[in-house]
Every structure is written in C-alpha cells, then in structure tokens.
Amino acid sequence: xxxxxxxxxxxxxxxxxxxxxxxxxxxxxxxxxxxxxxxxxxxxxxxxxxxxxxxxxxxxxxxxxxxxxxxxxxxxxxxxxxxxxxxxxxxxxxxxxxx
Amino acid sequence: xxxxxxxxxxxxxxxxxxxxxxxxxxxxxxxxxxxxxxxxxxxxxxxxxxxxxxxxxxxxxxxxxxxxxxxxxxxxxxxxxxxxxxxxxxxxxxxxxxxxxxxxxxxxxxxxxxxxxxxxxxxxxxxxxxxxxxxxxxxxxxxxxxxxxxxxxxxxxxxxxxxxxxxxxxxxxxxxxxxxxxxxxxxxxxxxxxxxxxxxxxxxxxxxxxxxxxxxxxxxxxxxxxxxxxxxxxxxxxxxxxxxxxxxxxxxxxxxxxxxxxxxx
Numbered sequence: 001x002x003x004x005x006x007x008x009x010x011x012x013x014x015x016x017x018x019x020x021x022x023x024x025x026x027x028x029x030x031x032x033x034x035x036x037x038x039x040x041x042x043x044x045x046x047x048x049x050x051x052x053x054x055x056x057x058x059x060x061x062x063x064x065x066x067x068x069x070x071x072x073x074x075x076x077x078x079x080x081x082x083x084x085x086x087x088x089x090x091x092x093x094x095x096x097x098x099x
Numbered sequence: 100x101x102x103x104x105x106x107x108x109x110x111x112x113x114x115x116x117x118x119x120x121x122x123x124x125x126x127x128x129x130x131x132x133x134x135x136x137x138x139x140x141x142x143x144x145x146x147x148x149x150x151x152x153x154x155x156x157x158x159x160x161x162x163x164x165x166x167x168x169x170x171x172x173x174x175x176x177x178x179x180x181x182x183x184x185x186x187x188x189x190x191x192x193x194x195x196x197x198x199x200x201x202x203x204x205x206x207x208x209x210x211x212x213x214x215x216x217x218x219x220x221x222x223x224x225x226x227x228x229x230x231x232x233x234x235x236x237x238x239x240x241x242x243x244x245x246x247x248x249x250x251x252x253x254x255x256x257x258x259x260x261x262x263x264x265x266x267x268x269x270x271x272x273x274x275x276x277x278x279x280x281x282x283x284x285x286x287x288x289x290x291x292x293x294x295x296x297x298x299x300x301x302x303x304x305x306x307x308x309x310x311x312x313x314x315x316x317x318x319x320x321x322x323x324x325x326x327x328x329x330x331x332x333x334x335x336x337x338x339x340x341x342x343x344x345x346x347x348x349x350x351x352x353x354x355x356x357x358x359x360x361x362x363x364x
Contacts, residue, residue, distance in 0.1 A: 075246060075249045086326065089235045
C-alpha cells in the first residue's frame, strides 16, 4: 500500500472519529423534543403583574349636591359599561355562526 | 486498482462530510413538524385537507377571543386576586390546549386521526358555546357588583344628608323609605350577580354529550336571567337615589362641604 493511500485512510479514520464525537455531543445537547413540550414552551401564559386590590367607584366623602351629582354621573358611566356587558352576554349566548 | 481504491475512498469521504448536514436537516424536520403543515399525505382526501385549513382558522379565532377575555378579566374591579388568577389561568390553559391541538392537526397524516382532532376543536373545548359565555357572565357580574357597591356608598352619603334634614325639622319619611329601597335593590343586585356566577362556575365542555350540552345551555340562560334581574335592580336603585337627591334640594338644608362618611359595603 502506497504512502498516499495510507494518508487517505488516516484522514478518513480521523474524520470518522471527529464526526462520531460531534454526533454524540449533539445528541446529548439536544435530546429529541416531543410536540407537547414544544407547544408548552411556546404557549406558556405570560406572567401577569399582581392585579390591584378591589377598587371603589366613589372615592370622595364630599356630600355636597355637586358631589352627589358627580357620583351619580360616575355611576351612570358604569351603567353604560354594564349595558355593553349585557349585550355581549346576549350575543355570546346567541352566536351560532361562530361554532 | 489503486485508482479504484482512491475513488472509493473519495466517495466514502464525501458521504462522511455530507452526513452532518443530512443529519441536521433531518433534525430540522423533527422540530418543525410541530409548527409547519406537513406535505399532503396520500391518505388524506382533499376535502379533509380543506377541513384542516378551516380548523386552523377556527382555533385562531378562538385563541384571539380567549386572549381578549383574559385581558378583560385582569381588569375586573370586584373579583378578588385569587379568583382572577384562577379564571385567567383556566383561560390560558384553554389557549395552550388549543395551540397544541393546532400543531397536532397540522402534523396529522392519518385521515381518521385528523377528523377526530378537527371535531375536537368544537366538541372538546366549546369555546364559543360555553367558555366565552361563562367569561362574559363573570365580567358582567363583576360590573354589577361594582355598581351596586357604588350605590351603597352613595346611599351612605344620602343617609347623612337625610339625617341633617331630619334634624332641621323636615319630614323625611318618604326619602328614608327610598333609601331603604335603594339599599335593598343594590344588595339584591349583588346577590343575583353572585348567583349567576355560582350557576356557571363549574360547567365543563359537553364533549358531544347532548344531555350535558342542554344542561349547560340551561345553566347559562338561568345565569343570564339573574343578571337581567340584577340590572333591573340597579335601575330601580338609581331611581330611588334620584328621588332622594331631588327631595334633599327641597329641604332647604345646606349640605356639608365635606363630611367624613364611613362607606357601607
């Protein structure tokens, strides 16, 4: 066997050893990941900041006529929100097209 | 002979050097299969492929609605922190489960499995039929309680004003009755709102069971009826508050500029 052939065989053996080492390291570093794990990782809910404590709509103790009228206006504003909520409850119960 | 041997070695070397890229490409397929639609399988009909696409859009629509609801739940005024966290977590779990189902549907290569998974989008989760109505009822209930508490706070202020008018010699019997009604209606609104949540809190998807689906629908409608009563209560409470405020102006008693009032909840 010529010196050239020996050299090529040596190179091949070296490459095979290096490839084997690379493949072994790759296998350990990135073990097969199943679908569930991937999805669980990508869809974890974002951590939420602690929600505020219960809030009151009326915060002033002022009992003047003007303050009472202001309180009533604030409540009326929330009544508007409640009406919207009510409509959304109705539509969510009646929405058959979205099934 | 020598030339053949060198050619053989060269070929072997080429295969060895290409192997890492081939292996890498294979690994890429394994991972990406969870997020990218696979090549059309001969086992799956064109009609089912169309259903796969529709199921994908259905899931997206549900996840958008659920995400919006999670944001709204976080902003609720009366629901305590633990309850908010519980509801939000439950909704987030639905989003995760649907996202996993979406990936599974995209990767399905078997007709029967794909059809089962597509059916699960509606039957197993009932997002539009059950989950979102549940969330809407919780949200409205929270708003009702928030308003009812405000009417009770306002009632405490009106009570102080009535006391001043009474001390000044005015006949306050009618406004005192109105104040009692205001409190009664406000408290009933809270009771009805809480009852509506109690009715729907434990409902679970029917999974295709028609009897369970009917029971769920009835529960949602019962809860809705209670919320309607609660809204009527709030309107009645408002009417009583207006009566009192109008009467107070006729009493000719100067109001306190700023009194310290303990607000009843």
